[in-house]
Amino acid sequence: xxxxxxxxxxxxxxxxxxxxxxxxxxxxxxxxxxxxxxxxxxxxxxxxxxxxxxxxxxxxxxxxxxxxxxxxxxxxxxxxxxxxxxxxxxxxxxxxxxxxxxxxxxxxxxxxxxxxxxxxxxxxxxxxxxxxxxxxxxxxxxxxxxxxxxxxxxxxxxxxxxxxxxxxxxxxxxxxxxxxxxxxxxxxxxxxxxxxxxxxxxxxxxxxxxxxxxxxxxxxxxxxxxxxxxxxxxxxxxxxxxxxxxxxxxxxxxxxxxxxxxxxxxxxxxxxxxxxxxxxxxxxxxxxxxxxxxxxxxxxxxxxxxxxxxxxxxxxxxxxxxxxxxxxxxxxxxxxxxxxxxxxxxxxxxxxxxxxxxxxx
Amino acid sequence: xxxxxxxxxxxxxxxxxxxxxxxxxxxxxxxxxxxxxxxxxxxxxxxxxxxxxxxxxxxxxxxxxxxxxxxxxxxxxxxxxxxxxxxxxxxxxxxxxxxxxxxxxxxxxxxxxxxxxxxxxxxxxxxxxxxxxxxxxxxxxxxxxxxxxxxxxxxxxxxxxxxxxxxxxxxxxxxxxxxxxxxxxxxxxxxxxxxxxxxxxxxxxxxxxxxxxxxxxxxxxxxxxxxxxxxxxxxxxxxxxxxxxxxxxxxxxxxxxxxxxxxxxxxxxxxxxxxxxxxxxxxxxxxxx
Numbered sequence: 001x002x003x004x005x006x007x008x009x010x011x012x013x014x015x016x017x018x019x020x021x022x023x024x025x026x027x028x029x030x031x032x033x034x035x036x037x038x039x040x041x042x043x044x045x046x047x048x049x050x051x052x053x054x055x056x057x058x059x060x061x062x063x064x065x066x067x068x069x070x071x072x073x074x075x076x077x078x079x080x081x082x083x084x085x086x087x088x089x090x091x092x093x094x095x096x097x098x099x100x101x102x103x104x105x106x107x108x109x110x111x112x113x114x115x116x117x118x119x120x121x122x123x124x125x126x127x128x129x130x131x132x133x134x135x136x137x138x139x140x141x142x143x144x145x146x147x148x149x150x151x152x153x154x155x156x157x158x159x160x161x162x163x164x165x166x167x168x169x170x171x172x173x174x175x176x177x178x179x180x181x182x183x184x185x186x187x188x189x190x191x192x193x194x195x196x197x198x199x200x201x202x203x204x205x206x207x208x209x210x211x212x213x214x215x216x217x218x219x220x221x222x223x224x225x226x227x228x229x230x231x232x233x234x235x236x237x238x239x240x241x242x243x244x245x246x247x248x249x250x251x252x253x254x255x256x257x258x259x260x261x262x263x264x265x266x267x268x269x270x271x272x273x274x275x276x277x278x279x280x281x282x283x284x285x286x287x288x289x290x291x292x293x294x295x296x297x298x299x300x301x302x303x304x305x306x307x308x309x310x311x312x313x314x315x316x317x318x319x320x321x322x323x324x325x326x327x328x329x330x331x332x333x334x335x336x337x338x339x340x341x342x343x344x345x346x347x348x349x350x351x352x353x354x355x356x357x358x359x360x361x
Numbered sequence: 362x363x364x365x366x367x368x369x370x371x372x373x374x375x376x377x378x379x380x381x382x383x384x385x386x387x388x389x390x391x392x393x394x395x396x397x398x399x400x401x402x403x404x405x406x407x408x409x410x411x412x413x414x415x416x417x418x419x420x421x422x423x424x425x426x427x428x429x430x431x432x433x434x435x436x437x438x439x440x441x442x443x444x445x446x447x448x449x450x451x452x453x454x455x456x457x458x459x460x461x462x463x464x465x466x467x468x469x470x471x472x473x474x475x476x477x478x479x480x481x482x483x484x485x486x487x488x489x490x491x492x493x494x495x496x497x498x499x500x501x502x503x504x505x506x507x508x509x510x511x512x513x514x515x516x517x518x519x520x521x522x523x524x525x526x527x528x529x530x531x532x533x534x535x536x537x538x539x540x541x542x543x544x545x546x547x548x549x550x551x552x553x554x555x556x557x558x559x560x561x562x563x564x565x566x567x568x569x570x571x572x573x574x575x576x577x578x579x580x581x582x583x584x585x586x587x588x589x590x591x592x593x594x595x596x597x598x599x600x601x602x603x604x605x606x607x608x609x610x611x612x613x614x615x616x617x618x619x620x621x622x623x624x625x626x627x628x629x630x631x632x633x634x635x636x637x638x639x640x641x642x643x644x645x646x647x648x649x650x
Contacts, residue, residue: 035642042643084604091606110640209528210587218581222571225582226532259576295536296547298574305548307536312548323548 031117039111049111056104063096195352197229197253199333204230205258205282205343213342214258216278222299225258226285229345253353255285256333257295258343259315261302269318275334277343282333283319284353287311289326291355304330327356411492418493421486425467434497452570453500454491459566461487473550474573501569501579508585509561509592523597526590533578534591541611542595547574557599557611561592 038045070089078085127135148155183189204213208226211233219225229235232250235242242250263279275281283304285293292308302316311324319330331353334346423432429446431437436448449456460466461482465475482490491503511519531540537553539545544555551574556564568588571577578588609616 035644036647037640038643040643041645041647079602082602083606084602087604087606106636110636208532209525215581218579220577220579220581222577223579223582224533224576295533297576298547298551299571299576300574303548307545310548 031119034117037111037115040115046112049107053104053108053112056100056107060097060100060104063093063100067093067097194354194357196348197353198231198235198250199229199254199345199348200231201345201347202338203345204338205256205333205335205345206230206233208255215341216260216280216337216343217341219258219260219280221260221262221279223260224295224297224299226295227256227258227282229254229256253286255293256282257285257297257304257315258282259297259299259302261299261316265302265316267317269332272318272332272334275332275346277335277337280335280343281315282335282343282345283313283315283330284333284349286330286354287326288321288328288330288354288356289324411496414489414492415496417486418489418491418496421482421490422493425481426490429468434494449494449497451498451500452494454495454503455501455566456570456572457491457494458487458503459563459570459572461490463563465572474552477554501566504562504565504569504585506562509565509589511589511593519593522590523593525587526592526594527597529583529587530591530594533583537575539611539613541598541608543611556595559595561596564592564595565589 039049040046067090070086070093074086074089076084076086080088126132143149205227206213206229208228211228211230213230214225214227228251231242232247232254233241235250236246241247258280260278260280263276266276266279266281268275285295287294287306287308289306289309289311292306294304294306294311294313296305296307297303297315298305302314303322304313304315304319306312306324306326309325311326312322313319313326313330314322318332321327321329331349331351333349336344336346338344422430422434426434426446426449429437430449431446434449437445439445460475462480464478464480467481468475469478480487494500495502511522514522530542534542534556537545537547538556539553542556545553547553553575556567565588567575568578568583568591569580580588583591609620
């Protein structure tokens with residue numbers, strides 16, 4: 001390490017002998033002569049400005065009247081040039097009513113109100129010495145009278161109580177995942193809910209919204225299906241569709257994209273050789289970065305793009321991350337065909353879906 | 362003519378003038394000729410042998426398409442293995458009707474994406490090209506109007522179709538094409554085009570064939586009825602007035618923020634400048650009253 005160069009002693013602290021002493025050189029010229037406005041010197045101009053201001057206030061009044069009229073006459077369903085007529089007329093007339101008052105006042109101030117130049121001397125930023133002394137004395141008196149320095153028990157218990165209030169902000173976080181924290185029959189250990197979805201061996205892959213199962217022959221190369229587990233549509237008691245929280249949880253974790261590509265394009269991952277059916281592969285739709293649902297699929301590159309932060313996954317290569325902030329590939333759902341020829345899952349996902357959390361990389 | 366002449370001998374208020382028969386004859390001839398003129402090209406097209414169509418299409422193809430797609434539509438690769446033009450075997454007439462009918466093909470310059478532009482070929486030439494490419498291998502045909510029209514549905518059925526189409530659209534299309542169909546950006550300079558105001562036929566064909574980087578939604582994937590519903594939903598968006606005011610292209614917060622900054626804050630700055638600006642000054646002195 002080299003020592004930093006010492007600054008040269010330059011002009012700092014030295015008066016330049018060549019500079020004149022400023023105070024004596026120029027007399028203070030004072031303010032320039034005041035020029036009046038035309039409205040100050042010409043009565044006709046004054047009258048004219050008066051009329052302008054009154055006209056602006058009058059326009060405001062007209063807008064207010066129009067506002068009331070349009071409130072009662074324009075129907076909620078009426079349209080003007082493709083826009084909602086009621087919003088448009090109410091908004092424009094109210095804007096006019098307020099704007100013209102403002103314009104009138106400014107015009108009034110600029111043309112007619114007193115025209116004098118004021119010089120306001122700036123005062124010191126710091127408070128006067130005696131004010132500071134009085135304030136400090138009051139503070140010290142307060143400290144003395146409260147005895148906070150003499151009574152450590154009171155002081156420390158106060159500090160403890162205030163600090164403890166913060167707990168009220170932290171405890172409710174426990175409820176963020178009741179199903180994930182509690183140990184139940186379905187969840188043998190805390191957090192198991194994050195690692196499993198409603199996908200199961202033999203559950204059919206069905207189209208989202210319509211809920212119809214998919215035959216491999218239905219799909220052509222380049223097809224994309226936004227799909228869901230059939231359990232959403234028949235997973236309730238008596239085979240009813242799921243509802244409420246169960247539906248939301250099932251859907252948020254079980255959503256998948258199914259694409260068909262040239263079988264030769266697929267580079268199967270280790271142990272995933274039989275996870276595709278005739279070039280049909282299925283991946284979780286939930287981005288592994290922060291969990292946006294993704295289905296921006298490019299058929300020629302096999303890339304799936306997340307619109308939130310541009311994470312890009314190569315679906316031909318086990319959803320490898322090719323770009324963006326996602327830290328791990330999308331989980332792949334192993335596919336098979338059931339006895340009726342429909343696409344089914346071989347099992348649940350073999351890894352947690354959705355954003356990575358603290359116990360995972 | 363017996364029908365016309367039946368009352369000829371009768372004495373009646375409605376007796377026909379002597380020229381009535383001639384006028385009727387002329388009208389008949391005119392109508393026949395007019396009808397023939399109106400319908401003959403269509404019927405001629407239909408009856409023209411497909412071999413003729415294919416031959417005409419091949420001639421056009423050799424001139425305008427073969428440079429990239431190969432003389433037999435087999436596709437051409439560049440020396441470094443990139444695709445100059447993909448193989449057209451099996452893409453079907455629908456793909457040709459979409460690509461050439463919307464002017465995307467023939468491509469005028471290479472780029473991230475072929476944009477829509479004024480068409481080069483007229484309808485009969487597009488049909489001939491489509492017939493030729495369809496002859497290369499089986500592929501989706503150009504859809505009929507009945508495939509995507511809501512004709513003959515009751516109001517309730519129509520509403521149900523639009524609702525279902527909206528759900529399908531929001532699930533399958535909005536990711537790239539925006540929630541209003543206004544389009545959006547895609548990787549490497551590409552974009553998902555705006556699909557509002559696009560002819561229903563071309564939307565149907567795009568779903569069917571998956572142009573460029575778009576995945577297809579073949580009939581096995583998204584049934585013809587579901588495609589029809591999506592198109593009906595897009596049509597209903599066009600009819601819906603924007604009650605909230607200007608949509609600014611339906612592109613979301615970016616244009617809205619831009620408008621707020623440029624127009625809104627611009628107006629505020631303008632007002633501030635006006636308030637603080639010097640007013641006109643006169644050289645006259647004030648006369649004390």
